[in-house]
Amino acid sequence: MKLLIIEDEESLRRSIHQYLTSEGNICDSASNYEQGYQKLSIYDYDCVLLDLTLPDGEGLLLLKYLKKINKTDGVLIISARNSLDQKIEGLSLGADDYLIKPFHLSELYARIQSIVRRRHFNGNSIFHFNEIEIDTTAMEMKVHGKPVYLTKKEFDLLLYFVANKNKVISKAAAIVHIWGDDADMADSFDFIYTHIKNVRKKLTDSGCKDYFQSVYGIGYKFTDK
Known part of the structure; x- marks a missing residue:
């Protein structure tokens, strides 16, 4: 998953x-409103x-900004504010969940995974696309019920394309x-061709x-269209 942490502490x-x-x-970080705004843009x-x-703005304004530009990023509010009104406002502005500080990192991660499953895979951890089965929790992929080994980057790449099926990426x-x-340090983006070539070969070699x-x-x- 690609995640953004907007937290000043x-x-x-x-x-x-x-x-x-x-x-x-993959995690990006922002320590203030302006950095968060730039990343989201x-x-x-x-x-x-x-x-x-x-320190330089209100987090709820970033929620309004996401809504204004029709972004579909999942949002988990992490805040020390524990008022019911604050929670309702955040959720009504489009946040998917609200977690009160302090929290255990394992709970934070579980909530992130739940948000992503709901948004991309209808709440399921196992996703099917024709003969392909992807287990997002175990990070495993099968074709016709048989396991196919993918590297971490190959798995993430396939999951990204399947989650955005029928869209031009x-x-x-x-x-x-x-x-x-x-990615900003790459001289060119041509190396993505090699990764996709490897994923395609592993899929077709397995009968996909x-x-x-x-x-x-x-x-x-x-796409299958």
Whole structure:
């Protein structure tokens, strides 16, 4: 998953980042409103962890901004504010969940996974696309019921395309989603071709239809149409 942590408390932000990264996720961080605004303007995320009290702005305004530009990123509010009115306002503005500080990182991660499952996979941890079965919890993929080994990046790449099936995904969007801020250091985006080629080969070698379609000059589409 690609996640954004908007939290001004450095020690908490670092702890969350380390924990979620250790679980195999790509994490971007923002320590204030302006940084969060810039990240949300440029990138798409599976889930945004949003603190409400930021040094240079109000977190709820970022929720309103997401709604205004019709972004579909999941949002989990993490806040020390424990008033019912605050929770209702946050949820009514489009947040998916509200977690009161302090919290256990394991609970935080469980709530993130639940948000992503609801948004992309109708609440299920196991997702099917024709002969392909993807277990998002175990991080396993099967074709015709038989396991197919994928590297972590290959699994994330396939999951991203399946979650966005029938949509044209640019090479830049795929790389930024899977590699996060590290993508900015790449000289070009051509290496995504190699990763997709490897995934396609593993799928077709296992008896799966090739669902990747190249869209000239843009990127790829994962579709059976």
